[in-house]
Amino acid sequence: MSVFTAPKGIPEYFPPNSAAFLAVREKLVGAARRAGYGYVELPIFEDTTLFARGVGESTDVVTKEMYTFADRGGRSVTLRPEGTAGVMRAVIEHGLDRGQLPVKLYYAGPFFRYERPQAGRYRQLQQVGVEAIGVDDPALDAEVIAIADTGFRDLGLSGYRLEITSLGDASCRPQYRAELQDFLRKLPLDDETRQRAEINPLRVLDDKRPDVRELLADAPLMVDHLSPECREHYEQVKGHLTDLGVKFVENPRMVRGLDYYTKTTFEFVHDGLGAQSGIGGGGRYDGLMAELGGQPLSGVGFGLGVDRTLLACEVEGVTPGDTARCDVFCVPLGDAAKARLVALAGQLRARGVRVDLAYGGKGLKGAMKAADRSGARFALVVGERDLAEGNAQLKELSTGEQRALPLDGAVTGVLRALGGSDT
RNA sequence: GUGGGUGUAGCUCAGCCGGUAGAGCACUGGGUUGUGGUCCCAGGUGUCGCGGGUUCAAGUCCCGUCACUCACCCCA
Numbered sequence: 001m002s003v004f005t006a007p008k009g010i011p012e013y014f015p016p017n018s019a020a021f022l023a024v025r026e027k028l029v030g031a032a033r034r035a036g037y038g039y040v041e042l043p044i045f046e047d048t049t050l051f052a053r054g055v056g057e058s059t060d061v062v063t064k065e066m067y068t069f070a071d072r073g074g075r076s077v078t079l080r081p082e083g084t085a086g087v088m089r090a091v092i093e094h095g096l097d098r099g100q101l102p103v104k105l106y107y108a109g110p111f112f113r114y115e116r117p118q119a120g121r122y123r124q125l126q127q128v129g130v131e132a133i134g135v136d137d138p139a140l141d142a143e144v145i146a147i148a149d150t151g152f153r154d155l156g157l158s159g160y161r162l163e164i165t166s167l168g169d170a171s172c173r174p175q176y177r178a179e180l181q182d183f184l185r186k187l188p189l190d191d192e193t194r195q196r197a198e199i200n201p202l203r204v205l206d207d208k209r210p211d212v213r214e215l216l217a218d219a220p221l222m223v224d225h226l227s228p229e230c231r232e233h234y235e236q237v238k239g240h241l242t243d244l245g246v247k248f249v250e251n252p253r254m255v256r257g258l259d260y261y262t263k264t265t266f267e268f269v270h271d272g273l274g275a276q277s278g279i280g281g282g283g284r285y286d287g288l289m290a291e292l293g294g295q296p297l298s299g300v301g302f303g304l305g306v307d308r309t310l311l312a313c314e315v316e317g318v319t320p321g322d323t324a325r326c327d328v329f330c331v332p333l334g335d336a337a338k339a340r341l342v343a344l345a346g347q348l349r350a351r352g353v354r355v356d357l358a359y360g361g362k363g364l365k366g367a368m369k370a371a372d373r374s375g376a377r378f379a380l381v382v383g384e385r386d387l388a389e390g391n392a393q394l395k396e397l398s399t400g401e402q403r404a405l406p407l408d409g410a411v412t413g414v415l416r417a418l419g420g421s422d423t
Numbered sequence: 424g425u426g427g428g429u430g431u432a433g434c435u436c437a438g439c440c441g442g443u444a445g446a447g448c449a450c451u452g453g454g455u456u457g458u459g460g461u462c463c464c465a466g467g468u469g470u471c472g473c474g475g476g477u478u479c480a481a482g483u484c485c486c487g488u489c490a491c492u493c494a495c496c497c498c499a
Contacts, residue, residue: 060497257498278499305499368459383457
């Protein structure tokens with residue numbers, strides 16, 4: 001055991017597998033970019049009050065999972081546990097909502113929750129998220145959901161499903177909530193669950209224990225108590241999803257852990273991941289902007305878990321990204337050849353080719369082995385004999401075919417070889 | 424915060440009823456003094472997580488402790 005170890009519960013990625021991590025993030029981000037979302041780079045930590053207000057005082061995230069500390073000025077700050085509150089803060093602070101609506105933004109980066117680590121549950125997690133602010137249009141809900149679905153599909157994933165429901169809004173949820181509470185109070189529940197029923201009764205519906213599930217079989221459901229407006233919104237979202245060719249299942253018992261959600265909520269679930277099966281989730285949050293001191297604008301967005309999506313890829317046997325470290329691997333024999341190849345490597349890199357070289361005076365056998373392990377398509381070998389002849393040997397590693405290339409035109413020769421049979 | 428499982432080489436792990444530490448992979452060199460992948464040969468590192476106990480003898484049994492891990496809870 002080394003003297004220092006990584007902080008508990010934080011995944012680390014290194015080559016060659018880190019290529020897959022990057023590829024997952026790029027695919028998810030790409031789907032958002034293609035739908036007209038612009039990138040925001042935001043603080044990793046914010047004023048603690050922002051999250052307490054934005055995420056909700058009664059949520060587990062706020063009550064027991066935040067990395068909170070005092071900075072040297074005595075201010076209480078918190079490592080961001082989710083992305084939406086920070087985006088809203090930035091939108092309000094910089095007046096991004098003064099122009100055309102909707103404001104469409106995406107972000108990618110680390111988030112932090114102090115929880116007991118588990119398979120797929122980390123204290124530092126990577127997320128890609130989007131937010132569309134200022135237009136309460138069901139088609140926008142559908143767009144956001146479709147972006148996530150597209151991202152997962154682009155990766156080659158198929159073993160997941162999309163669950164959706166509607167949580168209503170201020171016009172219907174309070175009445176339903178009271179009705180559900182009445183129902184729950186009559187059940188023989190344990191103290192902890194009873195307490196949850198008082199604080200956030202909706203979350204009781206999500207209980208996984210079979211005996212509790214049985215008690216809840218006849219519980220009233222939000223989808224049966226939606227206001228006409230919320231019902232219409234929900235129906236339209238489903239219609240647009242069908243238009244977009246996005247498959248979904250309705251899960252009227254789905255619950256989200258953050259307080260700000262209204263109307264549409266959704267979750268992408270993968271069955272191969274063990275207990276932590278959600279690879280992405282989100283929904284509409286029409287009251288959040290006002291809650292944080294901005295104008296009363298609606299919003300809809302999601303957060304996708306990059307770490308869990310990567311796990312899903314592994315489970316499904318898909319390996320996104322290119323694990324090869326370079327395209328061309330230079331093998332010099334002797335100092336004169338090395339000087340020539342070092343220069344050539346620099347020229348090729350300037351032209352966009354990924355090039356590595358056998359450093360450290362490796363023998364030919366060892367250098368060729370390094371070339372093989374690098375994943376390069378070509379090895380470029382130069383020895384004393386080649387120097388004398390003015391040649392380099394370009395060897396295609398997959399076939400073993402090798403041909404001489406004039407050293408003087410080596411850059412174009414290599415470029416041609418790479419481009420030639422690439423298509 | 425509450426349970427279960429596991430800690431042996433860089434990695435994955437074997438190690439029986441207690442008897443002086445093993446394999447595969449990876450790495451390096453050689454077989455091939457200028458050619459990788461397959462094959463063959465050679466090369467080595469272990470406070471057996473840590474502390475205590477039982478024993479002539481502990482990787483192995485007992486107690487404690489720490490770490491990791493899975494699950495509850497919760498969520499991405």
